[in-house]
Amino acid sequence: MESVNNKALIEELDKVIERLLVPSEYAKSLTGDSFDEGDMFQNIQACEWLAKALSSLEVPNIDPIYANMQAVKEKRAELEKIKATFVKRAYEFLRNYFTSLVDFMISDKSYFSQRGQLKRPDHADLRYKCKTYAPLLQHLKLLDKNSLGPLRKAYCISLNLLLRQEAREFANELRASTNVSPKPTVWLEGSTGSDQNANTDTSVVSDAYAKMLTVFIPLLVDESSFFVHFMCFEVPALDETDKETGKNSLDLTALNECLQVLHDGIQEDFYPVVDWANEIDTLRCISMHGITQRCLSGQKDDAAGFVGLLLGDLDLRVYMQFSRFVDEACHQIEINESNVGQVGVLPYIPRFAELTTRMEQYIQGQSRYLVDQAYTKFVSKMFVTLEKIAQQDPKNADIVLLENYAAFQNSLYDLAKVVPTLATFYHQASAAYEDACTRHISMIIYYQFERLFQFVRKIEDCMYTITPEEIPSQLGLSKKELRMMIKANLSELDKSFEAMYTKLQNDLASKELLPPLWDKCKREFLDKYESVVQLLAKVYPKENVPGVTEMRRLLDSMQKN
Known part of the structure; x- marks a missing residue:
């Protein structure tokens, strides 16, 4: 029995000793060999053995009785030390390796855009060389889950330097190779001087901005995706379910921190293209807004x-560049x-019409809100300013209003049919024009037939308290005074109508408004006079008052154009 037990004990001890031995070839790889590409297979095998060896010394992979043996504890400590040495060596190597790859590319100007040569960034070789060490990264994560944190940050810092250099050089050459004359940036100033560059096509600047995005946005997306897989992140797609459960939240937090480093400050290398395009033609902000919105809508969360x-x-x-332009205008x-x-x-007024035509030409994609917002600010300021200018000259206020509101409508007639926001302002201008016309025409009519309307007003005041039959007996409203008023105010109607026309003609600076306003004046007078005739017939039924038909005949006979 003793012999049998000793034999069994020897066999069991041999198994334990086998677990405690570190094969010499693996010990060499783990503690001193290089990380050259040719040595990677042996290094990976050593990593796999080390992971298994550590696991085999942990309960339940080893009997708890053996786990507490001094020899096992010492061997476990030795393996942990080997692991720490290997992880540190691998980290130092990979950090220096990534840095050297990027430094080599940055020092070689042929990788970047140069004068006369616009070069798209190409990271195929960089990624190929990185992928060589992807298995090593996976084993590092298995050996020490915290070992990749600093390495990930170091990788992002190096790649960020490369991406920013590429974007900066690309943007510089993009601007240098685009030949276009600047557009005037002052649109709604007091004078309307001719602009030599008014017809210059500036679409090349928004095309340049679009090219900047189409080259670098996919590159940044690819680099982000490559980084996620290369650096062994375990994050699912961010759908609503994962957001709610917080699955892999620690890995996701670490990923976001790294991506922040990867993209840090790169927007500053895009800004010069935006600023340059704005200096060439500030209205190109409309196109750039549309381009950016389309890119945004194509990005997944x-x-x-x-x-x-x-x-x-x-x-x-x-948006800020365009807002400054709107505020200045x-x-x-x-x-x-x-x-x-x-x-x-x-x-x-005419400058705004020209501006809206240009802005509508530049709208792309989802730029409508930006433009409509600008229209609202412009027109609100235009109408308020117009009203203030009119108030400063009460005598000619309505003339100022009706001429400018008419010009606003005429200049935007075509666009208002297709742009809802402009249609709204068109209708506002139309209503304000009608009000100003009515006030001015009424003023001309009352001025020319003042005695007639004063007489009628007295009658209307009396009718609140007495019957129509009693009015002729009132002071100043007798039949005799009616006849005197008709003789004085309605005896030479052709001269009165001529005076009305002349007054209207002299008031208007915009002569094209004269024919429609004169027609409106005639209709307004006939409407008012018809009410006068009806009132006088009620109070003075037997008196001879010129009829509406006679007035219409006289007005039609004037043949004013």
Whole structure:
């Protein structure tokens, strides 16, 4: 029995000793060999053995009785030390390796855009060389789950330097190779001088911006996706379920921190293209907004979400540039307030029509809101300024209003049919025009037939308290005084109508408005006079008052154009 037990004990001890021995070839790989590409197979085998050896010394892979043996504890400590040595060596190597790869590319100018040569970034070779060490990264994560954190950050810092250099050089050459003359940036100023570059096609600047995005946005998305897989992150697609459960939240937090480093500051290398395009033609902000919105709508909410943040920053930059232009244009409109006594159409009315035509040409994709917002600010400021200018000259206020509101309608007639926002302002201008016309025409009519309407007003005042039959007996309203009024105010109607026409003609600086306004004046007079005739017939039924038909005949016979 002793012999049998000793034999069994020897066999069991041999198994334990076998677990405690480190094969010399693996010991060499784990503690001192190089990480050259040719040695990677042996290194990976050593990693696999080390992981298994450590696992085999842990309960339940080893009997608890053996786990507490001093020899096992010492061997476990030795393996942990070997692991720590290997992890540190691998980390130092990979950190220096990634840095050297990027430094080599940065030092070689042929990798970047140069004068006369626009070069798309190509990271195929970089990724190929990195993939050689992908298995090593996977084993590092298995050996020490915390070992990849600093390495991931180091990789992102190096790649960020490369990406920013590529974007900067690409943007510089993009601008240098684009030949276009600047457009005027002052649109709604007081004078309407001719612009030599007004017809210059500036679409090349928004095309350049689009090219910047189409080259670098996919690159950044690919680099983000490559980083996720290469650096052994375990994060699912960010659908709503995973957001709610917080699955893999620690890995996701670490990933977001790394991607922040990867993309840090790269928006600053895109900004010069936005600023340059704005300087060439500030209305190109409309096109760039549309381009950015289309890129944003094409981005998924995944590990490359920081690309969406970059696009958001660019869109904000575009929006701020355009907002400054809108604010400056509104200030130019306000300047007109100080021009007291202006006649005719204010300069910013035709300039606004030209501006809207250009802005509509530049709309792309989802730019409608940006443009409509600008229209609202412009027109609100234009109408308020117009009303203030009119108030400064009460005598000619309605003339100023009707001429400018008419010009606004005429200049935007075609666009208002297809642009709902402009249609709204068109109808506002139309209503304001009608009100101003009515007031001015009424003033001309009352001025020319003042005695007639004063007489009628007295009658109307009396009718509140007495019957129509009693009115002729009132002071100033006798039949005799009626006849005197008719003789004085209605005896030479052709001269009165001629005076009305002349007054209207002299008031208007925009002569094309004269024919429709004269027609309106005739209709308004006939409407008012018809009411006068009906009232006089009720109070003075037997008196001879010129009829509406006679008035219409006289007006039609004037043949004014």
